[in-house]
Amino acid sequence: MAELVWREEFSVGDPAVDHEHRELIDLVNAALGRIAAGAPADEIDAAFGDLLAAVSGHFAHEERQMQRGGYAAYPEHRADHERLIDRLRDLMDEAHEDPAAAAEALVPALEEWFSGHFATHDARLHGALGPHEH
């Protein structure tokens, strides 16, 4: 199964945001790995829990950066964050209820979930935030 790989074009120019994006990729990969390996339900649950906590923190951080920088597309970007959290929560609930059946469907969903936002919303942040000191 294809793991997510950090790519240079993911960089939004803010080292803090990039750092968290890398961490999130690791967490997504960890979840994918556990699903692929047929880990016990608890472990898959926990991997999702890690991801949820981390991604919530990350979104909050990104939103603060956008607000500070007066980023014009902030409302849409934030709405997408909320959509993503909802989607992640749905995935978690599915996995929680029926880990075996959900496992297969989860992999593409997770990939889409993350890469999609990267490729569109976060990429657009690139120019807006730029490399600057905080």
Place this chain on the structure above:
Amino acid sequence: MHRRTPGPFARGFDRIERGLDRAFGPEWNPLAQLGPLGWFLFWIVVVTGAYLFAFFDTGLTETYASIEWISREAWWHAGVARSLHRYASDLMVVVMFTHLLREWALGRFRGARWFSWFTGVPVIWFVYMSGITGFWLVWDRLAQYVAVRTTEFLDTLGIFGEPIARNFLSPAHLSDRFFTLMVFLHIAIPLLLLLLMWIHVQRISAARTRPPRGLAAITLGALVVSALVAPAPLKGPADLASVPQAVGLDWFFLSAYPLIERAAAPVIWIGAVVGTVAVAALPWAPPRPPRPAAAEVFLDHCNGCERCANDCPYNAIRMVPRSDGAPFAFEAQVLADRCVACGICMGACPSSSPFRRSGNLVTGIDLPELPLAELRAKVIRAADEAPAGVDGARVLTLSCAHGAGAEQAPGRVVLPCVAMAPPSLFDFILSRGLADGVVIAGCAARECHDRFGRTWTEARIARARPHAARTGAAQAAAHRLGGPERGGAARARARRLRPAACSDAADAPGATHERCRARRGAGAIEEGGRMSTTTEPAIRLALGGALSLGIVLGAAALSQWPRWQSVPEDAAIVRLSLRHGGTRNCRAASAEELARLPANMRRREICERRRPSVHLRLELDRHTLIDREVPPSGLWGTGPSRLYARFEVPAGTHRLASSVEDEGDGQRWQIAREVRIQPGENLAIDFSPEAGGFMFHEGRGADG
């Protein structure tokens, strides 16, 4: 946890406030808005004061004439402004002391809250000084009373070279300059008061200094109606030839004056100082309940998103440059001395997700006394015990430790503040099937114990705030709680956070309380908002307006009634003032002494630096009113002997005899005179050799 048994005062306030909730609605409840109301009244006083100043004249007769014009001819604008000025000040005193008593009763003066308490104490004195200087400016009979009694009292301090009460000895003694000084003080003191009020609210975030519009409108309306119905009194011009015998005291500002008249001055001065220090020191007085441990930051889970700092109601979190080398700009830092451990920061932290993790359940900022992991465990335990309701649904209650649901009960988790619950906790409970519904039982809707706990919780659920609960979960919870009410989910959601109408704090029986108690058994607390907020704004305006009008009219009445009999009707006042420098004792210098002095300083006499005393006697008929040595003034006794004294004497014909003897040169002045003293007369005897010895300033009867 964090919960003290409410004392009788707290219960009393709670009971009254619940009554007011019904009249005003919780949002406009004046008892929950005392601070903002104080500010509002202050600004009314400032604006009306500025307006009055435009029509005010300073001068012995001009002052009263201008006030009379304001109150009579211009009654419909400047007169109303004057009454507003007076009654808003009176109300400010009421609001201030109620505020003080309430914060004390609710225990909100200790620990992190010491600053607001401590800085509030001087505010009291400045409100009083602002008010008292204002009474003076009217220069009517009340002003005369205040001026004379205040100066006499200040003179007991002995810090003024010349007794300032001497300025009011007789009409001849009064000068225009005194009014200019009073105008200056009446502007400068309120400015300092404003500064103090500003300092008073510095330690808390987003201090409320403006009451809700509705309450402001009601208050202003009640003041204007009172100003028209019962204009501020004006008691005839001041006249130093006679004494105000009975005065309509403003009991809000002047209730200390009867005491000043009757008690010994040192007792009052010491009492005032001791009382002030005692009140200011209350935050450190025993019993000192242990302070809960301050919130703690876990940098591994903090990326500096600022949400905790933004939500903290006490300015206890600040963002500081990153200290751990992580590539973030900031990290949160808790100022432990400001933290009250409400847990709102934990609920705000996006990392506070209770869902299972690979490692320990750690979040970015947490409460040592109830960390996220323990909260999660408590929730799971409570869910197990949650009794099923009538319809078989299990409801889990997250309740505020300061509200109606503060007691432990099956199916209930008590939090220091409901805003400590991260929104993902509701999601967790519902999606993991721990309960069919969640009740969030906050504290009183009129005022959150931790200032913004209710607001943040409502907003987070309504998604107005970032990091909100998932829509689905929030609605499920809302439906469960809002019940089959009309108005839809949003309304239900908002409702749900309203406080329980009943409170454990109150042991009152009564229908409301019983209803709550019955519900509590089922594990759910009926939110009281439903009972109190169904009142329509129009009804609230009417009810609240009527109540406020009653309060303001009551204040207007107490602002001049009951009258205080300062001097009995058949009595008069004799004032005696002395100013004479005793002649220094000198002796002829010996030849040796002269030789020792430089040529230009040689004098035939050598005088003592200290002046001798002056002996003063005053007799009325056969009674000695005063018979004493008056020592010289000044630190080294180099100044003249000064004395000011007042005596209450029965009206009638008397023989007054007075003598002054200079103990330096033995010179003696004396006078004896038959006087007919009218009731209420102010007879002044002024002694000054420069002015020709004894000067009698006969007054006239109070009625004449």
